[in-house]
Amino acid sequence: MKILRWRLLNLLIIATLTAVLSSVSFAKEKVYKWKLATTWGPTLSPFIDAPKNLSKMVEEMSNGRLIIRVDASNKHKSAFGILDMVKGGQYDMGHSASYYWKGKDINTMPLTTMPFGMTTPEQYAWFYHGGGLELMQKVYKKHKVLSFPGGNTGNQMGGWFKKEINSVDDLKGLKMRIPGFAGEVMAKLGLTVTNIAPGELYTSLERGTIDALEWVGPGMDIKMGFHKIAPYYYTGWHEPSTELQYLVNQKKFNKLPKDLQQILLTAIKVTAYDMYIQNYDMSAESWSKISTDYPDIKIKTFPKPVLDAMKKANAELLVEKTKDQPLLKEILDSQAAYQKKVREWTKMSDYLYLKDNL
Amino acid sequence: MKILRWRLLNLLIIATLTAVLSSVSFAKEKVYKWKLATTWGPTLSPFIDAPKNLSKMVEEMSNGRLIIRVDASNKHKSAFGILDMVKGGQYDMGHSASYYWKGKDINTMPLTTMPFGMTTPEQYAWFYHGGGLELMQKVYKKHKVLSFPGGNTGNQMGGWFKKEINSVDDLKGLKMRIPGFAGEVMAKLGLTVTNIAPGELYTSLERGTIDALEWVGPGMDIKMGFHKIAPYYYTGWHEPSTELQYLVNQKKFNKLPKDLQQILLTAIKVTAYDMYIQNYDMSAESWSKISTDYPDIKIKTFPKPVLDAMKKANAELLVEKTKDQPLLKEILDSQAAYQKKVREWTKMSDYLYLKDNL
Numbered sequence: 147m148k149i150l151r152w153r154l155l156n157l158l159i160i161a162t163l164t165a166v167l168s169s170v171s172f173a174k175e176k177v178y179k180w181k182l183a184t185t186w187g188p189t190l191s192p193f194i195d196a197p198k199n200l201s202k203m204v205e206e207m208s209n210g211r212l213i214i215r216v217d218a219s220n221k222h223k224s225a226f227g228i229l230d231m232v233k234g235g236q237y238d239m240g241h242s243a244s245y246y247w248k249g250k251d252i253n254t255m256p257l258t259t260m261p262f263g264m265t266t267p268e269q270y271a272w273f274y275h276g277g278g279l280e281l282m283q284k285v286y287k288k289h290k291v292l293s294f295p296g297g298n299t300g301n302q303m304g305g306w307f308k309k310e311i312n313s314v315d316d317l318k319g320l321k322m323r324i325p326g327f328a329g330e331v332m333a334k335l336g337l338t339v340t341n342i343a344p345g346e347l348y349t350s351l352e353r354g355t356i357d358a359l360e361w362v363g364p365g366m367d368i369k370m371g372f373h374k375i376a377p378y379y380y381t382g383w384h385e386p387s388t389e390l391q392y393l394v395n396q397k398k399f400n401k402l403p404k405d406l407q408q409i410l411l412t413a414i415k416v417t418a419y420d421m422y423i424q425n426y427d428m429s430a431e432s433w434s435k436i437s438t439d440y441p442d443i444k445i446k447t448f449p450k451p452v453l454d455a456m457k458k459a460n461a462e463l464l465v466e467k468t469k470d471q472p473l474l475k476e477i478l479d480s481q482a483a484y485q486k487k488v489r490e491w492t493k494m495s496d497y498l499y500l501k502d503n504l
Numbered sequence: 505m506k507i508l509r510w511r512l513l514n515l516l517i518i519a520t521l522t523a524v525l526s527s528v529s530f531a532k533e534k535v536y537k538w539k540l541a542t543t544w545g546p547t548l549s550p551f552i553d554a555p556k557n558l559s560k561m562v563e564e565m566s567n568g569r570l571i572i573r574v575d576a577s578n579k580h581k582s583a584f585g586i587l588d589m590v591k592g593g594q595y596d597m598g599h600s601a602s603y604y605w606k607g608k609d610i611n612t613m614p615l616t617t618m619p620f621g622m623t624t625p626e627q628y629a630w631f632y633h634g635g636g637l638e639l640m641q642k643v644y645k646k647h648k649v650l651s652f653p654g655g656n657t658g659n660q661m662g663g664w665f666k667k668e669i670n671s672v673d674d675l676k677g678l679k680m681r682i683p684g685f686a687g688e689v690m691a692k693l694g695l696t697v698t699n700i701a702p703g704e705l706y707t708s709l710e711r712g713t714i715d716a717l718e719w720v721g722p723g724m725d726i727k728m729g730f731h732k733i734a735p736y737y738y739t740g741w742h743e744p745s746t747e748l749q750y751l752v753n754q755k756k757f758n759k760l761p762k763d764l765q766q767i768l769l770t771a772i773k774v775t776a777y778d779m780y781i782q783n784y785d786m787s788a789e790s791w792s793k794i795s796t797d798y799p800d801i802k803i804k805t806f807p808k809p810v811l812d813a814m815k816k817a818n819a820e821l822l823v824e825k826t827k828d829q830p831l832l833k834e835i836l837d838s839q840a841a842y843q844k845k846v847r848e849w850t851k852m853s854d855y856l857y858l859k860d861n862l
Contacts, residue, residue, distance in 0.1 A: 203770060207565060209763040262861055265854055266625070267658070267784050274778070275785035300625070301853035363853065381856045405567040409767070412561060416774040420632070426625050427633035429853070430846040437848070445852050453860055488788040489862065490795070494803050495659035495721065495787070496623055497858045498739045502811055503620055504851050 178402060180214045180238040185225045185246070188218035192365070192424040193390065196297040196417045197241040200392075203413045212406050214239065232393040233289050240393035241296055244282075245326055253285040253473045256481060257293070259302075259388045261328055261460045263481060266298045266387040266422055268488045273389075276484040281477050292399060294414045296390035297421025300429065304380035304448065305360035306351070306372040311380070311448060314455045323347060323359040327463070328384035334459035344370075351375055360384070364436055365428030373436045373443055381447045383456060390421070536760060538572045538596040543583045543604070546576035550723070550782040551748060554655040554775045555599040558750075561771045570764050572597065590751040591647050598751035599654055602640075603684055611643040611831045614839060615651070617660075617746045619686055619818045621839060624656045624745040624780055626846045631747075634842040639835050650757060652772045654748035655779025658787065662738035662806065663718035664709070664730040669738070669806060672813045681705060681717040685821070686742035692817035702728075709733055718742070722794055723786030731794045731801055739805045741814060748779070 182201070186193040194216075201214040217237075219225040228240035229247050244257040256263075257278075264272060272278040273295055286293040305324065311317060318336035329339040342350050342359075350356045352375045361367045363382075373379070392414050399407065437443065448456070468475040540559070544551040552574075559572040575595075577583040586598035587605050602615040614621075615636075622630060630636040631653055644651040663682065669675060676694035687697040700708050700717075708714045710733045719725045721740075731737070750772050757765065795801065806814070826833040 203766070206766040207763055207770060209761075265857070267781065270781045271785040271788065274781055301857050303852075364849070379852075381852055383857070383860075386857055386861075403567075405565055408561070408564040412565060412770055412774055416770055416777070419774070419777040423625065423628045423632055426846070426849070427629040430629065430849040433849050433852070434845050445856075447856050447860065450860070487792050488784070491722070491784070491788040491791050492858065493862050494661075494739055494791070497855070497862070498803075498805050499623070499659050499741070499744055500850065500855045502741075502805065502808070503744075504847065504855070 175211070177210065178212045178406065180212065180398070182214050182216050182239040182241060183222050183224070183228050183231050183237040184216065184218055184240070185228055185242040186219060188220060190218075190366075192421050192428060193241075193297070194218060195424065196390065196421040197239075197392075199420065200413045200417045203417070204409055207409045207413070208406055212402070212409065216241075229289065229291070229393060232291050232395050235395055235398070238395050238398045240391075242391055242393065243296075243388070244293065244391045248327070251285070251289070252467060252471055253477065255327060255467075256474070256477050257282050257285065257389070258391070259385045260478075260481065261331060261384045261386075262457055263386055264485050264488070265492060266300050268485065268492060269298075269387040269389060270295070270419075271488060272481060272484045276488075277480055278484075281480060285473065285477070286393075290396045292394040292396055294392045294394070294411075295418045296392040296414070297418045297425075298390070299362055299366075299385070299388040299425050300422060301363070301382045302385035302388055303360070303363045303367070304382045304384065305358050306367075306376035307358040307378040307380060307446075308351070308354075308376050309357065310378055310444075310446065311452060313449065314452055317452065320358060321356045323350070323356050324384070325360075328360070330463055331384065331456055331459045334463065335455055348372065348375070362388075363425075363429050364433035365425050365431070368432040368436060373440050377442060378444055378446050381445065383448065383453060390418070392418070533569070535568065536570045536764065538570065538756070540572050540574050540597040540599060541580050541582070541586050541589050541595040542574060542576055542598070543586055543600040544577060546578060548576075548724075550779050550786060551599075551655065552576060553782065554748065554779040555597075555750075557778065558771045558775045561775070562767055565767045565771070566764055570760070570767065574599075587647065587649070587751060590649050590753050593753055593756070596753050596756045598749075600749050600751065601654075601746070602651065602749045606685070609643070609647070610825060610829055611835065613685060613825075614832070614835050615640050615643065615747070616749070617743045618836075618839065619689060619742045619744075620815055621744050622843050622846070623850060624658050626843065626850060627656075627745045627747060628653070628777075629846060630839060630842045634846075635838055636842075639838060643831065643835070644751075648754045650752040650754055652750045652752070652769075653776045654750040654772070655776045655783075656748070657720055657724075657743070657746040657783050658780060659721070659740045660743035660746055661718070661721045661725070662740045662742065663716050664725075664734035665716040665736040665738060665804075666709070666712075666734050667715065668736055668802075668804065669810060671807065672810055675810065678716060679714045681708070681714050682742070683718075686718070688821055689742070689814055689817045692821065693813055706730065706733070720746075721783070721787050722791035723783050723789070726790040726794060731798050735800060736802055736804050739803065741806065741811060748776070750776070 182197050184197055197216045201216050204212050204214055226246055228242040231237045232240040244254045248255040282293050321338045322332060323340055323342050324332050325341050333339045347359055348371055351359055361370060540555050542555055555574045559574050562570050562572055584604055586600040589595045590598040602612045606613040640651050679696045680690060681698055681700050682690050683699050691697045705717055706729055709717055719728060
C-alpha cells in the first residue's frame with residue numbers, strides 16, 4: 147500500500163510538472179504565421195519596402211513569434227483585390243491605398259489624399275490628432291478590418307506633358323492618363339481621360355496615343371523614362387500627400403496576444419513614416435539625376451486660371467459625390483476644417499522659411 | 505533495491521523537470537529595469553511626451569520585460585548633465601538635445617539643427633538616407649553612448665519683438681534672449697545677447713529688461729504668454745528643424761537581448777516622428793487661439809538685408825568654428841551637400857504647391 151501511494155504521488159508530481167512545463171513553453175513560444183498581400187510588384191520601391199520592413203521588424207521584436215509573409219501582386223494575382231482578401235480572411239493583412247476601393251465604398255476615397263488637400267505633415271497631424279484615424283476606423287468597421295496609414299509619397303507631380311499649358315483651352319481635347327478622382331476633375335475640364343497599363347505608358351506617350359500622363363514623382367518616375375520624351379514636368383495639385391494603407395483582419399488581430407498587437411501597431415506606424423522619408427530622399431536623388439542628364443526639362447506650374455478651373459471642377463464634383471453620403475461629408479468637412487487651421491501654421495513656418503531660402 | 509532505484513529515478517526526473525521549468529521561466533521573464541533622464545520638466549509637452557510614450561510602448565511590446573523609468577529634471581536636478589549621466593552609467597538613457605553639449609564637444613552642435621539649414625523632412629532624409637545617422641554615431645562613439653533622433657519641433661519662430669525690425673540698424677543695441685549658436689550670430693549683428701531663466705522671461709520682456717526673445721513656436725510659446733506683451737512675431741531662420749536626442753549607454757545596450765534592442769530602437773524612432781506631428785498639431789491649434797484672442801499680433805519676416813546680414817555672420821562663424829575641426833567640417837559639408845540636392849525637390853513639391861494654395 148505504502149509503495150503504491152508513493153508511486154502514485156510521484157506520478158502525479160511528474161504529470162503536473164510536465165503539464166506546467168509544456169503549457170509554459172507552449173504559451174511562450176506559440177508562433178503566429180501571417181500573410182500580407184500588397185498591391186505592388188516585388189521590386190516597386192519604396193511602396194513594397196514598407197511591408198517588407200514591417201515583416202522584418204515584427205519578426206525581430208517578437209523574437210520570431212510573429213512571422214509575416216509578404217506576397218507581392220505577382221504572387222496573388224489580385225493587385226486590386228486586397229480589401230476583399232483581407233476581409234475574407236485569405237490574407238491576415240494588406241498593403242494598398244484606400245482610394246482604390248472608392249467604387250465599392252465612396253467613404254474610402256478621401257483617406258488617401260484629396261486634390262488641393264493637406265500636405266504630408268498636415269495630414270499626419272489630422273490622422274493622429276485631428277480625428278482622422280477615428281474616421282478611418284469608422285469607414286472600415288463595416289468591412290471588419292482595421293485600417294492604418296501605410297506610408298506617404300509626399301506631394302505627387304502633376305505629370306509629364308509634351309506641350310506647354312498656358313490656358314484652360316490648351317487642356318481641351320488633350321488625351322491624358324490620370325486615374326481616379328483627379329481624372330474626373332480633368333474630364334470636367336475637357337480632357338479625354340484614359341487609363342493605360344503601366345507597361346504601355348512609355349510607348350503610348352512616345353507615339354502620341356496620349357499627350358500627357360501622371361505617375362508619382364521623380365523618385366518613381368525615373369525608371370519609367372518619361373523624361374526622355376516629354377519636356378514639361380508640371381507640379382502637383384491633385385495628390386499633395388498620398389498615404390498608402392495597411393489593412394488588418396479584425397478577428398485575426400483580436401487573436402494576437404497584447405504584446406504582439408502592440409508590436410504590430412508600432413511597426414505599422416514607423417514603417418509608414420519611414421516610407422515618407424525614404425521617398426523624400428529618392429525624389430531628391432532622382433530629380434538631381436534627371437535634371438543633370440536632361441537639363442532642358444522644364445518644371446512648370448499650371449497658370450492660375452487653369453488651377454482656378456481645376457478647383458472649381460473639384461468643388462462641384464464633391465458636392466455631387468457627398469449628396470446622400472453623410473459619412474463622406476463628415477470626413478471631407480473634418481479635413482477642410484483641419485486644413486484651414488493647420489495651413490496657417492505651415493505658412494508661417496516652413497513656407498515663409500523656404501520663400502527666403504530657395 | 506528495486507524500490508530504492510525507483511525512488512531515485514523519480515527524484516531525478518522531478519529534479520530535472522523542476523530545473524528545466526525554473527530555467528525556462530527565468531530566461532523568459534528576466535526583467536530589465538532602466539532609468540531615463542530628461543532635460544525637460546515633468547509637464548513640458550511635447551518634449552517630455554516622447555520619452556514617456558517610449559516607456560509605455562517598450563513596456564507593452566516587451567510584455568513587461570523592459571521597464572524604463574522616466575525622470576524629469578525636477579527629479580535628478582541636472583537638466584544639462586544628461587550626456588554625463590548616461591556616459592557615466594548613472595542613467596541608462598537620456599532625452600535631450602545634442603547642441604547642449606557643444607561646449608564639451610563642438611561636433612555635437614550641428615546634429616540638432618543649423619541656421620538656414622534643412623527643414624524637418626529634409627533633415628530626417630539626411631539622417632536616415634544621407635549619412636547623418638552614421639556621422640552622429642561617429643561623434644558620440646568617443647563618449648561611449650549611442651545617439652538617435654528624439655523628436656522634432658519643426659520650424660521654430662524667430663521670436664517675439666516689441667518693435668518692428670526694418671533694417672540691420674534696428675537690431676543694433678537690442679537686448680535679446682536667444683541662446684546657443686543663433687545667439688552668436690545675433691551678437692555679430694550688434695545685439696546684446698543674454699540668457700535668462702525661463703521663469704523670468706515674461707517679466708523681463710514686460711519691464712523692458714530685454715526687447716525681444718526667442719522661445720520655440722506657438723505650440724509651446726502660448727503658455728509663456730509673450731503674445732500679451734510683444735506684438736511682432738518674427739518667422740524663423742535659426743532653427744528650421746530642431747531635432748531632440750535620445751542617448752543610450754552603449755554597454756547597457758549591448759547587454760539587452762536582441763529582441764529588446766530592436767523594441768527599444770523602434771520605439772525611439774517612432775516616438776521621434778510622433779513628436780514632430782504632435783508639435784505640428786499643437787502649433788496649429790495654439791496659433792489659432794492666439795490669433796483669435798489677439799488679432800493685432802503681426803507675423804513678420806525679417807527684411808532681406810537683415811536676413812542677408814544673418815547669413816553672412818553665420819557663414820563667417822562657421823569658418824572660424826571649423827578651423828582644426830575636421831569632423832565638424834565633415835558633418836557641415838555633408839549637410840550642405842544634401843541640403844542643396846534635397847531643397848530642389850522641396851521647392852518643386854511642397855513649396856510650389858503651397859504657393860498656390862495658401
